[in-house]
Amino acid sequence: MRQRPLCLSILLALAVGARAQEPDYGKVEIRTAQLAEGVYLLQGAGGNMTAAVGADGVLLVDDEFAALTDKIRAALKGLGAGERPVRYVINTHYHFDHTGGNLPLAQAGATLIAQDQLRARLLSGGTAGNGGSIAREIKPAEPGALPQVTFDHELTVHLNGEDIQARHYANAHTDGDAIVFFARAHVIAMGDIYVRYGFPFIDINGGGSIQGMIAACSDVLRSAPADAKIVPGHGELANLDELRTYLKMLEDTSAAVSAALKAGRTLAQMQQAKILGAWSERYSPPKAFVDTDAFTETLYYSLKPRVLRHGGRPQR
Numbered sequence: 001m002r003q004r005p006l007c008l009s010i011l012l013a014l015a016v017g018a019r020a021q022e023p024d025y026g027k028v029e030i031r032t033a034q035l036a037e038g039v040y041l042l043q044g045a046g047g048n049m050t051a052a053v054g055a056d057g058v059l060l061v062d063d064e065f066a067a068l069t070d071k072i073r074a075a076l077k078g079l080g081a082g083e084r085p086v087r088y089v090i091n092t093h094y095h096f097d098h099t100g101g102n103l104p105l106a107q108a109g110a111t112l113i114a115q116d117q118l119r120a121r122l123l124s125g126g127t128a129g130n131g132g133s134i135a136r137e138i139k140p141a142e143p144g145a146l147p148q149v150t151f152d153h154e155l156t157v158h159l160n161g162e163d164i165q166a167r168h169y170a171n172a173h174t175d176g177d178a179i180v181f182f183a184r185a186h187v188i189a190m191g192d193i194y195v196r197y198g199f200p201f202i203d204i205n206g207g208g209s210i211q212g213m214i215a216a217c218s219d220v221l222r223s224a225p226a227d228a229k230i231v232p233g234h235g236e237l238a239n240l241d242e243l244r245t246y247l248k249m250l251e252d253t254s255a256a257v258s259a260a261l262k263a264g265r266t267l268a269q270m271q272q273a274k275i276l277g278a279w280s281e282r283y284s285p286p287k288a289f290v291d292t293d294a295f296t297e298t299l300y301y302s303l304k305p306r307v308l309r310h311g312g313r314p315q316r
């Protein structure tokens with residue numbers, strides 16, 4: 001990863017109570033890479049974007065920040081979009097580093113598409129967080145940034161000879177997540193259900209859960225073609241083997257916290273005993289946004305209601 005994802009430093013600053021820093025958008029460059037004919041990965045600051053560019057026009061999956069919209073347009077022009085505006089945007093989830101460009105793109109004519117619950121969260125605002133030490137206030141979005149087209153389970157856009165399908169995965173990174181499948185190109189844009197910066201942030205306040213993260217990754221691995229190119233929400237392009245390794249980490253860390261919950265351990269005891277220590281080196285790099293303690297906390301708050309419902313000893 002060339003640079004830390006911007007959103008993470010902002011969220012981290014908020015997590016420790018500091019004031020959010022305005023990123024220096026002027027210095028951000030949009031990198032592009034071709035994934036298949038007419039399908040590209042775009043990376044600036046914030047969440048990764050996937051673009052379909054062709055005779056019928058441009059579709060963009062996620063749109064980073066409004067301050068980068070002109071740079072994103074310039075990058076798309078370089079990929080053959082010409083002067084045509086972006087025609088469709090599909091948002092993978094409501095977080096500001098994936099939806100920040102919604103307003104300027106919609107004002108220029110784009111149709112914004114998202115899962116029902118994503119629109120509801122943009123509309124209401126709220127507090128994103130892991131149920132514990134990570135929390136961030138999110139203001140309601142401006143009306144012009146709200147998706148005009150929403151779907152419950154799935155929606156397909158037929159563009160440039162490609163079937164681009166957004167499928168809802170319930171209660172994963174948030175409760176309004178979509179994973180976007182480019183059928184012909186074998187490209188899958190996973191949003192923040194799959195990230196490569198270390199332990200993932202799960203927005204439990206926003207309806208996310210570890211169980212949903214595991215279910216979504218499992219479903220992609222079951223249904224994806226073997227040569228699928230996986231676009232994570234943050235970090236570099238991946239393949240199915242890399243996604244499989246990440247899923248195994250989610251399953252194994254989740255099992256470790258479940259077992260500790262069933263044994264009646266408190267969160268502080270789990271952190272003290274470093275029950276996720278075996279994963280720290282790989283998934284909790286120095287200055288990690290979600291370090292080992294924060295991920296233990298995330299899993300604790302995600303799993304606790306379910307484990308206790310199924311007969312674990314109550315916490316004190």
Ligand SMILES: [Zn+2]
Nearest residue numbers: 093095173192
């Ligand atoms: Zn996110």
